[in-house]
Amino acid sequence: MLDATSTPCIVVGIDGSPAAIDAALWAVDQAVDRDIPLRLVYVIDADEEGAVDPHDQARQLATAEMAVRYALTALESTEQPVKIEVEILRGRPVQTLLEAARSAVLICLGARGLKHSTQGRIGSTAAAVSATAHCPVAVVRAHRPHRRPDRAVVIEITDNVDGGAVLERGLDEARRRGAPVRVLTSARPQLDVTARWERRLAEWRHRYPDLDISAVRARDGLFDYLAAHGDGLQLLVTGRNRPGGVAPLVGTPGNAALRDTDCSILVCEPPNAL
Structure with a gap:
C-alpha cells in the first residue's frame, strides 16, 4: 500500500x-x-x-x-x-x-x-x-473537453461560516478555466447578509479583475436554477454545510436537475476540517 x-x-x-x-x-x-x-x-x-x-x-x-x-x-x-x-x-x-x-x-x-x-x-x-x-x-458528471469554454462556474453561497472559503475556491477554479462566475444566493436573503456579500464581491472583483463576476438570485431554488441553466454551466461549487446538505445535490434530485449536462459539482470542506 x-x-x-x-x-x-x-x-x-x-x-x-x-x-x-x-x-x-x-x-x-x-x-x-x-x-x-x-x-x-x-x-x-x-x-x-x-x-x-x-x-x-x-x-x-x-x-x-x-x-x-x-x-x-x-x-x-x-x-x-x-x-x-x-x-x-x-x-x-x-x-x-x-x-x-x-x-x-x-x-x-x-x-x-x-x-x-x-x-x-x-x-x-x-x-x-x-x-x-x-x-x-x-x-x-462527464468529461467533454471540447465543449465551449465560456460556460460559467456557479458558486453557491449562504450566510454560514463556510461561504468565504467556498467563494475563494470557486473563483480560483473559474480563473483556472477562464470562465465567467455566477455567485448564487438564496431567493430571499436577509438584507444584512446581502449587503455583506455585495461588499465581499466588490473585494473579490478587485482581486480578480480578469474575471466576469456577477451575482444572481435563485428565486425558485437551486435545483430549478440548475435545470434552467445547466447546459451553460461547467461547475457548481458549494459547501459541505449547505442548507439541505450535499446528499440531494449529488443524488437523484441533483441528477435530475443536471440531466444531459456535464456540470460537475465541487463540494468544499468546512474550514479546519480534519
Whole structure:
C-alpha cells in the first residue's frame, strides 16, 4: 500500500464505470496544474468478498485490475505529463477510500458509479465521502473537453461560516478555466447578509479583475436554477454545510436537475476540517 499520509495527490475513485473514467480524465488538469500525482484507488467491497473463497477473491482482483487498466489507457491517451499511482484495496468503499486519501488535496468521483447506478442509490458514495472528507470532493458528471469554454462556474453561497472559503475556491477554479462566475444566493436573503456579500464581491472583483463576476438570485431554488441553466454551466461549487446538505445535490434530485449536462459539482470542506 502507498503511504497515504505524506504525499500530496489527487485521488480518483475507480470502480469500472464510465463515470469513473470521466472523473479520472477531469482530474488530469487538476493534477498537472498542481504538479502532484493522480492516484487511482479501486476498493474491492469487503461485503462482497465471499468469505475466504480464493476463486472469488481472484475474480474480484482480476476485475479490479481490468478497471484500473482501462482507466490508465484513457489517461495515457491524453498525453498529459501527469504521474499516475495505483492502489487496489479491500474494505468498505467509503471508509477505505477516505483512508487512502488522507494526503489528498482533492477527491474525484464519478456521478454514477457502476454499482449504485444499477441499484437506485445514485450519489450515495459521493454523498458519504463528501460528508466526511478532509478535502474538497469533485463529483464529475462527464468529461467533454471540447465543449465551449465560456460556460460559467456557479458558486453557491449562504450566510454560514463556510461561504468565504467556498467563494475563494470557486473563483480560483473559474480563473483556472477562464470562465465567467455566477455567485448564487438564496431567493430571499436577509438584507444584512446581502449587503455583506455585495461588499465581499466588490473585494473579490478587485482581486480578480480578469474575471466576469456577477451575482444572481435563485428565486425558485437551486435545483430549478440548475435545470434552467445547466447546459451553460461547467461547475457548481458549494459547501459541505449547505442548507439541505450535499446528499440531494449529488443524488437523484441533483441528477435530475443536471440531466444531459456535464456540470460537475465541487463540494468544499468546512474550514479546519480534519
